[in-house]
Amino acid sequence: MSLAPAVAPVATDPLAERLRELRLQRGRDDWPELVLSVSQDLTLATRGALVAGDPPVLLAPKAPDRELPAPWLAAAQRARLARGVWAGPEGAGWLFAVPVGSVAPVNAAPAPGVLVLEIATRHQIDLALTRERLVAVAALCEAATQAAAGGLAARAALAASAVEAYLQAPDRSAGLTAAAGVLAHATAGVERLALVRISGASPTTIAIADQPVVDRAGNLARLLVGLVEDVLDGPEPSRACTGEPTSPAQQAYVDQFGKRPLLAQLGPARHLGLAVAFAPDHAPGDGEARFAPSLALLERVLQPQPPRLSIGARRRWLIRGGFLAAAVIGLAVAPRTDTVEAPASLQPEWQQTISAPFDGIVAYSTAQPGDHVEAGTTVLARLDTREIELEIAAARARAANELRDATVARAGGQPAQEQLALLSASRAESQLALLRHRLASAELRSPRSGVIVSGDLRKSLGQPVLRGQTLFEIAPDISVRADARVLDEDIRRVEPGQPVRILPDAEPDRPRHGVVERVRPMAEVVQSRNSFLVTVRLEPGAEPLRPGSEGIAHIETGRTTWLMSLLKQPIRYIRKKLWI
Structure with missing residues (x-):
């Protein structure tokens, strides 16, 4: 019995796997960082940079304030001129530089880049391995850039073909069906493809590839429109299903036609939607990116164009524009007075305050705001004087007694007692004069003619007031x-x-x-x-x-x-x- 040799399982090459991932990620905005990261992982590089342009501009790593060493810049220039790998000693290690093709976005102007790596060894085997892998990275970058550019051109050609089919159709409905047919026939694995017009966030018209007449209420049309409505309800421009359904609309389609990959996508203006059902054994791949240019271009074609004005309408608009221009010119030259507007309030020329001359009690008052008063004649209020009259009588009696005592002291030959008595009498006379002044000022009269603007003591009769307390304010009855x-x-x-x-x-x-x-x-x-x-x-x-x-x-x-x-x-x- 002979034994067949066992077949060893095929091992996955890590280098090939990393390079394949790098090729598939060419369309990303951080492509320079990805190239640098993969290159450092595949080599013994301790440091590296990706530059582009002449003079070189640092693209990766992103460090605005970083300046490349002069040997690095020289290595990049030599690799660009040699159009291949350049290597040379640098310190205790080795410096490599290799052109990697354009590192600009796919739809932008080409920007040739150079990858610079520093190896911390001078071992010949390590240097040879590094050179070999850098050659592979450079070749893959070139191929990925060309493949991405070719895919972009193919998508643009597909969009142009779809628009051409739409424009050649006799009406809009037939044109939408023709455009859907072009997209379906140019994409591998498509079972059904529908274009849905959207107005006011609601689907209005559906066209299915290879179906000139579509029953809007039919089961297939409802399921395809449901896929588009599913995307309309969310913020994302597309939704794909390659495994288990993730929404009720996808589940409804799978229940009806079986499990298969699905794709629903909207145009950039959300005026046109796309629903695609692929064969069960076919993956959508880059379907979203493939259909995006077609949806954008069809949306622009489907937008209603503004009607052109007739000759008569143009003439009328020109006449109106002439009148408007004449009005503007007239306003520009017609003079007028320049003014500053401001809120204003009328104020009295003066304002007289009547205050209490001493502490007392209000005995009488009939004045109120709005009353006209005459200077020196109108009595505003009167304070109670009974206490002042009693103090006047007492002061008068004290003064008389002190004068009598002064006379007795003079007769008795007592000059000191006489002076003390005269001093007390003088003090009593002063107090008597003050009390008489208070008595005279107890009747408050208006010092100026005008109108009372504040003050009403009619409800304060019998209440005390303090000296200096404002009782009335008088102002002129007219304002200037x-x-x-x-x-x-x-x-x-x-x-x-x-x-x-x-x-x-x-x-x-x-x-x-x-x-x-x-x-x-x-x-x-x-x-x-x-x-x-x-x-x-x-x-x-x-x-x-x-x-x-x-x-x-x-x-x-x-x-x-x-x-x-x-x-x-x-x-x-x-x-x-x-x-x-």
Whole structure:
């Protein structure tokens, strides 16, 4: 009995596996980092870099502040000129450089790159092995770049063919069916392929390859539209199923037609969707990338074009544009008065405060706010004087007693006692004068003619008041001054002497005129904004206004045009936002 030799299992070559993975990842944005990482893993390199351009620019590793050593730059230049591997000693090790073809994105301009590696050994076997593997890496990079470029061109050609089929069809429905047929026949393993138009996030039209007439309510159409709706409900532009179904729409299709790979994809504008069912033994592969250019181009073709205007409509629009241009020019040259608007309030020319002359009790008062008063005649209030009268009688008695004591001391030849008695009498006379003054000032009269603006003691009869306590405030019954609050962004245009027109809120149709009298130099914060107080003197003879009235002050600051007046606020807003 003869024994057949046992067949050893085929071992996977790690080098081949890493190179295959690198080739499949050519389309990634971090391709330079992947090339450098794989090269360092496959060699004994301790350090490395990938550069491109002349002068060389560091692409990997990403280190903006890193500068390559001069020997590395020289090695990259020599490898580029030699178009092959260059090697030379560097310190205690060895320096290798090899061109790896274009390292730019597939759809960008070519950017030839050079891989530079530093080996920490000078052993001949290690150097030979490093050279061999760098040659393999460089050849694979070149092949991967060419394959990626070829795939991109093939996808663009497929998109052009689909659009051509759509445009040659007699109507849009037939065109969509023809485009679906082109995509299905050009892709291996496709069982069913459908294009779905989307409007307002809802499918509206479905076209299935090789089916000129599609029953929208049919089972197949509903299942294919469901796959597209499944993608519409999520944020991702596509959804594939190569194993177990991951959504109810995929599960429904599998239940009906059996387990098979599925792909649903949307165009970049989400106006066109694609649903593909592959044969059970066929994988979608790069189906998503294959169909993306076709969907994008078909979406642009399917977008409705704006209707062209007729000659009459163009003429009408030209006439309207001419009138608009004339209006703008008119506004640009028509002069008008430049004004600064600010809220204003009418203020009294003066305000007189009536305060309590001494501590006392309110005995009488009939005055109230709004009453007109006359200077020196109108009694505002009267304080209780009974306690003062008693103190006056006591002070008078003390003064008389002290004078009598002074007379007795003089008669008795006691000059010291006489002086003390006279001093006490003088002090009593002073206190008596003060009490008489209080008695005279107990009756509060208005010192000026005007109107009471605050103070009402009618409900405070019998209550005490303190000396200096404000009891009444009197102001003139007409106002000849207005205070306007101008924002700090406008105050530089306001100067004394400028004419002002005030529109009271109560009578906006009856303006009052005046001039700027003064501008307060210090800004104040009012309602969270800086503003300056501008005093306006109303013209003599103007119709009087009561103090406290409010309105809008229009301060005339010069001349401008209507256009600049209209654009003033937008220009100011833009300057604030852009700091210009």
